[in-house]
Amino acid sequence: MSEQKTHRTVMRRPVSSASPYDAQAALEGQLARLRASSGATRVSVWVHEETTEMLVPFRHAVCPGAEDLPRHPALITPALLSDSPFLAAVVRTGQPISGRADGRRATDKQLAEVGIRSAHGEPLLVGGEVIGILTVEPAAAASPHLLRQATPKLAVAVKDAWERRSQQRRLDQAGVLLGLIESAAQAESMDHLLGSACRQLAELGEVERACIFLLEDGRLVPSMAAYADGRRDLATWQQFRNAPVALQLAETVLRTGDPMTADRESGLVSGWWVDSFHIASALAVPLGRSPHLAGVLTLDSTHVRPFSEDVRRLAAAAGAHLGGVIEQARTSQARAESLSTARVVRQMLVDGAGATGVSEAAEVVARAVQRLAGTQRSAAYLVDADDRVGEVRHVDWPDAHKEVVQAQLIGRPGSDVALWRLSSEQKTPVFVEDTATSDLLDPRLCEALDLASYISVPLMSGDRLLGLVVTGAVGTGRTWSPSVRDAVRQVTLEGSLVVENAELRAAEQRRLAQLATEAHADPLTGLANRRRFIEEVEATVYGAGDRDCALLMIDLDRFKEINDSFGHSVGDDLLCLVGPRLQQALRPGDLLARMGGDEFAVLLPDADAERAREVGEALGTALRDAFVLDGMPLHVDASIGIGCARTTAATARCCWPAQTRPCTPPSGASRGTRCGRPTGPPPPATAWRPWSSCARRSTARSWTTTTSPSSTCARAASSASRRSSAGTTRPAGCSTPTSSCRSPSRPGSCAGSPCACWRGRCATCRRGAPTATTSPSR
Numbered sequence: 001m002s003e004q005k006t007h008r009t010v011m012r013r014p015v016s017s018a019s020p021y022d023a024q025a026a027l028e029g030q031l032a033r034l035r036a037s038s039g040a041t042r043v044s045v046w047v048h049e050e051t052t053e054m055l056v057p058f059r060h061a062v063c064p065g066a067e068d069l070p071r072h073p074a075l076i077t078p079a080l081l082s083d084s085p086f087l088a089a090v091v092r093t094g095q096p097i098s099g100r101a102d103g104r105r106a107t108d109k110q111l112a113e114v115g116i117r118s119a120h121g122e123p124l125l126v127g128g129e130v131i132g133i134l135t136v137e138p139a140a141a142a143s144p145h146l147l148r149q150a151t152p153k154l155a156v157a158v159k160d161a162w163e164r165r166s167q168q169r170r171l172d173q174a175g176v177l178l179g180l181i182e183s184a185a186q187a188e189s190m191d192h193l194l195g196s197a198c199r200q201l202a203e204l205g206e207v208e209r210a211c212i213f214l215l216e217d218g219r220l221v222p223s224m225a226a227y228a229d230g231r232r233d234l235a236t237w238q239q240f241r242n243a244p245v246a247l248q249l250a251e252t253v254l255r256t257g258d259p260m261t262a263d264r265e266s267g268l269v270s271g272w273w274v275d276s277f278h279i280a281s282a283l284a285v286p287l288g289r290s291p292h293l294a295g296v297l298t299l300d301s302t303h304v305r306p307f308s309e310d311v312r313r314l315a316a317a318a319g320a321h322l323g324g325v326i327e328q329a330r331t332s333q334a335r336a337e338s339l340s341t342a343r344v345v346r347q348m349l350v351d352g353a354g355a356t357g358v359s360e361a362a363e364v365v366a367r368a369v370q371r372l373a374g375t376q377r378s379a380a381y382l383v384d385a386d387d388r389v390g391e392v393r394h395v396d397w398p399d400a401h402k403e404v405v406q407a408q409l410i411g412r413p414g415s416d417v418a419l420w421r422l423s424s425e426q427k428t429p430v431f432v433e434d435t436a437t438s439d440l441l442d443p444r445l446c447e448a449l450d451l452a453s454y455i456s457v458p459l460m461s462g463d464r465l466l467g468l469v470v471t472g473a474v475g476t477g478r479t480w481s482p483s484v485r486d487a488v489r490q491v492t493l494e495g496s497l498v499v500e501n502a503e504l505r506a507a508e509q510r511r512l513a514q515l516a517t518e519a520h521a522d523p524l525t526g527l528a529n530r531r532r533f534i535e536e537v538e539a540t541v542y543g544a545g546d547r548d549c550a551l552l553m554i555d556l557d558r559f560k561e562i563n564d565s566f567g568h569s570v571g572d573d574l575l576c577l578v579g580p581r582l583q584q585a586l587r588p589g590d591l592l593a594r595m596g597g598d599e600f601a602v603l604l605p606d607a608d609a610e611r612a613r614e615v616g617e618a619l620g621t622a623l624r625d626a627f628v629l630d631g632m633p634l635h636v637d638a639s640i641g642i643g644c645a646r647t648t649a650a651t652a653r654c655c656w657p658a659q660t661r662p663c664t665p666p667s668g669a670s671r672g673t674r675c676g677r678p679t680g681p682p683p684p685a686t687a688w689r690p691w692s693s694c695a696r697r698s699t700a701r702s703w704t705t706t707t708s709p710s711s712t713c714a715r716a717a718s719s720a721s722r723r724s725s726a727g728t729t730r731p732a733g734c735s736t737p738t739s740s741c742r743s744p745s746r747p748g749s750c751a752g753s754p755c756a757c758w759r760g761r762c763a764t765c766r767r768g769a770p771t772a773t774t775s776p777s778r
Contacts, residue, residue, distance in 0.1 A: 023161040024059070030157055031061035034150050040141035041066060044075075045124070045154070046133045047162050048091055053081050054306045055091070055133065058162065072114040077305040086110045090121040090133050096147075097121045098139040122147050124155035132158050166310060169204070173314045176200050177321045190329050191224065197325075198226035201318050205283075205311045207299045211240070212287070213250045214295040214326070216482050220250055223295070236277070241479065245272050249284045250296040257290035259283065259316055263304050280304045285315045288323025294330075297322065334483065341487040344371050345494050352498030356509060358382060358466050361502035362459055363393040365495035366469045369457050370395060372487045373480070378471035379405070380459065383414050404448045417441070423458045424465050429488050430456040431480045453478040455488055460496040461503055469495075522594040524572055525579040533593035533601055540605050541645070549605050550612035550644045554582070554619065556598035557637040570629055574636065577627050585618035609644045616640045 027045070035043045044060035056078045062069075074084075081088040085106040089097050098120045099105065101112040111119055120142035124132040134151060136142040179200070194212050202210035209227050213220040225240050249268035253260050262268035263281045273279055282300040286293050297319045299311070307315075348368035355361040362380035370378040377396040384390035389409050394402055414420040419440040422430060432438045433453050435446040441454075454472035458465055520532035528536075540549050556578065563571040575598070582600060583592055591603040602619070604612055619640060626633035 023157070023164040027059055027154075027157045027161045028061065030150070030154055031059060034146070034154070035061045035063065037150075038136065038141040038143055038146055040136045040138070042135075042137045044135045045158055046087060046135070047158065048130055048132050049309050050129075052306065052309045052312070054308060055079050055081065055084060055087050056308050058132070058158065073303045073305075074114050077301075077303050078308055080306045083306075084110065086119070086121060087133055090123050091130050094123050094125070094130055096123065096142075098142070100139070122151055124151060124158055126155050126159050131155060131162075169310050169314070172204060173317060176204060176314075177317060190326075190333055193325070193329055194224035195226050197318070197322055198224055199228065199230055201297070201315070202226060202228035202299065204314055205299045205307075207283075207301045207311075209277075209300055211298045211300070212295060212322075213247070213254075213298070214287075215254070215293060220246060220254060220296060239276060243272070247273055247298070249282055250298060253284040253286055253296050254293060257286050257293065259285040259312060259319075261307055265304075269300075278302045281306070283307045283312065283315055285312075285319035286323070287319050287326060289320060292327075294323045294326045337483045337487065341372065341490060344368050344487075345491060348491065348494060348498060352502065355498065355502040355505070357502055357506040358459070358461070358499055359391055359393060361495075361499045362467055362469065363395065364498060365457065365459065365491070366393060366395050366471065368491050368495070369455065369469055369488060370471045372491060373455055373471050373478075373484055375455075375471045375478070376474045378469060380467055380469045381409065382459070382467035383465075387414050388412060389414060401449050404445070408442075408445055408448075419456055419470075420465075420468065423456060423468055427458055427460060427463075427465070429458070429485070429492050431485060431488075432456075433479055434477050450474050452476055453480070455480065455484075457488060457492050457495065459499055460492075461500050466499065525576050525594050527579045527600075528591055528593035530593065530595050533591065533595065533603065536591050536603055540603065547606055548608050548644070549603065550607040550609070550615075550642060552602040552604070552612065552616055552619065553595075553641040553643075554600040554602065555639045555641075556600075557639060559598040559636060562634060562636070570634075573629050574627055574634060577629075578623070578636070581622045581625075581627075582619055585615060585622045590615075607644075609642075612642045612644055616642055 031043050031045065034040075040063075042060060042062045045058045046055045047058045048055055057076055079087065081091060086097070086099055089107055097107065098118070099107040099111050100118045101108060101116060103109075103111075111117070116137060118137070118139040120136045120139040122134040122136070122142070123130045124134055132155070134147075134154060136147075198210040198212060202208065205228075207228065209225060211225040212223050214223040215221075222240050222243050225237065247269070249260060249262045252268060260268070261281065261283045264270060264274045264279060269279050269282050277300070279300045280303050282298050284296055284298045287295040287297055297315060299307070299315055345368070348364055351364045351367070352361055355364050359380075359382060362382060366378040366380045377394075379395060379397065380393040381389055382391045382393070389412050392402075392405055392410065394405075397405075414424075417440075419430065422440060430440065432440060432455075435441065435451055435453065436443065440456075441451075445451075449472075451472045452475060454470055457469040457471075459467040459469060520529060520535075521527065522529045537549075537551070540547065559571065559574075562574060575594070578600070579592065579594065582602075586592060586602065589605060593601050593603075595601050602615065604615060607615070620638060623636060623638055626635050628634075
C-alpha cells in the first residue's frame with residue numbers, strides 16, 4: 001500500500017508545466033517502481049530517433065548493489081538499428097521479444113556479446129508509433145500483465161521527458177552559440193576562443209573530444225583540440241598539431257561542404273589518427289557557410305557509436321556560428337597584427353634613416369624581424385666582395401654562440417650553405433619550423449646554437465644578395481602562423497629599401513668627405529691648402545683663451561730654375577717630396593700647408609718664439625739632404641720667415657701688420673735657411689688688421705712677413721710694393737736700378753745693389769741680378 005500511495009503521489013505532479021527535471025524524475029520513479037514490482041535486475045528505456053534510425057539510451061533503474069557494476073559500452077552509447085538486431089526487431093515489428101545468450105538467433109548472439117544472459121524488449125507506443133523500447137533483465141522478470149499496465153503510462157512519460165530534454169538541450173546549445181559570439185570580442189587570443197568552444201561542444205555533444213581544423217594557405221591545419229572533462233595533455237596536443245597526415249574525414253567535409261560521420265572501419269578515419277588518438281567514431285561539420293568555409297569541426301569518440309540528431313544539430317549550428325566567429329576574430333586579429341606590423345615597420349624606417357652602410361641597416365632589419373616573429377635572438381650575416389661571410393651583426397646572442405659562428409661561418413663561402421643558395425634563387429623569406437627535418441643548415445650547427453626553428457630574410461639591394469637575416473626560436477620549435485609569414489614578407493620588402501638607402505647615404509658621406517678633403521687639401525701635394533690654413537689661423541688667433549702661436553712662411557729657393565731646367569713635371573714631383581720632408585720636423589697638432597707655387601706655411605699653436613726658431617731650423621735641416629728624382633739628386637734651399645703673437649680672449653689680434661717693415665738677416669748668415677729680425681720700432685696697435693682682410697688683398701706670390709709686438713724674428717720679405725698702387729717703397733741702400741731690370745722707365749723702382757731683404761730682385765718685374773743667389777728671402 002505504501003508503494004501504491006507513493007505511485008499516486010508521483011503521478012499527481014504537474015509534469016507538463018514543471019521544469020524539465022520534473023518530467024525526468026517522474027520517469028525515473030516509474031522505472032524504479034516497475035523494477036521493484038517485477039523483481040528485475042535492471043530495466044532501461046531507449047528512445048527511438050526515426051530521422052537518424054538510431055536508438056539512444058535514456059534512463060534506467062537497477063537493483064540495489066548493482067549500480068557500480070561495469071557495463072558494456074554498447075549499452076551506454078547510442079546505437080544504429082542496423083548494428084543492434086535485438087532492439088531493431090522490437091522497433092520494426094512493434095512486438096515484444098525475448099532473447100537468451102545461449103540462443104542461436106541474431107538477437108541472442110547480440111545479448112551474448114554485451115554480457116546479458118537474457119532480456120525482454122517491450123515497445124513503447126504513442127499514437128501507434130514506436131517512440132522507444134523498454135528492456136527488462138532478466139527476461140523472466142517481464143510479467144505480461146504488469147507490462148500491459150505500465151507501458152502506456154511509461155511511453156507518455158518517456159515522450160514528455162525526452163521533449164523536455166530536447167528543449168533544454170536546444171536552450172543550452174543556443175547559450176553556447178551566443179557565448180561563442182560574445183566571447184569572440186572578449187577572448188584573449190584565437191587559441192583561447194577555440195579552446196573554450198571545443199570544450200563546451202565536446203561536453204554538450206557527449207563525446208570525449210572536439211577538434212578544429214582551420215583553413216590556412218589552402219590546406220587544413222590542426223589548430224585546436226579539447227576534451228569534454230577539461231583535461232590537457234601537452235604531448236598529445238603537440239602530436240595533434242604536428243600531424244603528419246591529413247584526416248580524410250575533415251578533408252572530405254571541406255570539399256563537399258556537408259556534415260559527415262565515420263568510424264574506424266571506414267577509410268575516412270583510419271591509420272595514424274586511429275592509432276594515435278584511438279578514434280572509433282567521428283562527426284565532422286564545416287565551419288562557416290559554403291563556399292566561404294573557415295575550416296572543419298570534428299567530434300570524436302573512443303567507442304564506435306552513432307551521433308544523435310541533437311548532437312548533429314548542435315554540431316551543425318555550432319559550425320555555422322563558429323565559422324562567423326572565427327572570421328570575425330581573424331579580422332580583429334589581422335587588424336591588430338597589421339597595426340603591430342605597421343609599428344614595427346615604422347620603427348624600422350626611423351632607425352634605418354640613421355643607418356649608414358649595409359652593416360648598420362642589416363642590424364636594423366634583424367631587430368625588426370625579431371620583434372615580428374617574437375623570437376629570442378637574430379643575426380645578420382653579410383658577405384664580402386668574394387661572396388664570403390665577412391661580418392656578422394648579433395642581436396641578443398650569448399658569447400658562447402658568437403664564438404661558434406665565428407669558428408664555423410666567418411670566411412666561409414656563402415655558396416657552401418644550402419640556405420644561401422636557396423635565398424639567392426628565390427629572393428624570398430624562408431620559414432623552417434623544425435631544424436631537425438631541414439637540410440638548409442648543418443644540423444650540427446643548429447644543435448651547437450640550440451636552434452629549433454628559424455626564419456631567414458634576404459638582404460637585397462636591387463638584384464644583389466648582400467646577406468641574410470636569420471631569427472630563430474631557441475630550445476622549443478615554433479609554428480610560423482600565416483600572419484607572421486605575411487608580416488615578415490612585408491618587412492623584407494621594406495628592409496630592402498632601408499638597405500638601399502643606407503648604401504646611398506654611405507656613398508653620399510664618402511662623396512661629402514671627398515669634397516671636404518678637396519676643399520681643404522692641395523690637389524698636388526695632399527697638404528692643407530690656403531683656405532684651410534687661413535681658417536685654422538683665424539680659429540687659433542680669435543679662439544677663446546690666452547694662447548701663443550707662431551707662423552712660419554717657407555719659400556723654396558731656386559725652384560724656378562728647376563722648373564726651367566727640367567720641366568714642370570719634375571717641379572711638381574719635387575713639391576710632392578718636400579711636403580713629407582717638412583712634416584718630419586713638426587709635432588702632432590702643427591699644421592703644414594701649401595699656399596701656392598713654391599710657398600709653404602706652418603702654424604704652430606701654443607708655440608713661443610724659441611720653439612718657432614727651433615722649428616724653423618729643423619725645417620731647414622730637413623731640406624738639406626738631396627731629393628732624388630729618377631736617379632738624379634736635386635738640392636733645394638728655403639727662406640723662412642717667422643712671426644709670433646700672443647692673443648687674449650678680450651683683445652685678439654692677428655699677427656699680420658698692416659704695414660710691413662724690411663727685415664735684415666742675422667749677421668753671419670750664409671746660403672740656406674735665413675731668419676730676419678724686424679728693424680725699427682714695433683707698429684702701433686692701429687696698424688694691425690685682421691688676417692682675413694690682409695689675406696684677401698694678398699696674392700699667391702705676395703705673402704707679407706708678419707710680426708707682432710712680441711715677435712723675435714720675421715720673414716725677410718716685403719710684398720708691400722706689390723700691393724701699393726703708388727709704387728714700391730725701397731729699403732735703405734737701394735737707390736739705382738740694376739742692369740738686369742726690365743723696367744728702366746721707372747727709375748728708383750729697383751734696388752741698386754743686391755740687398756739682403758730683396759734678393760737683388762726688381763719689385764716690378766721680379767727679375768733679379770744673377771749674383772743675388774744667396775739672399776735669405778724675397
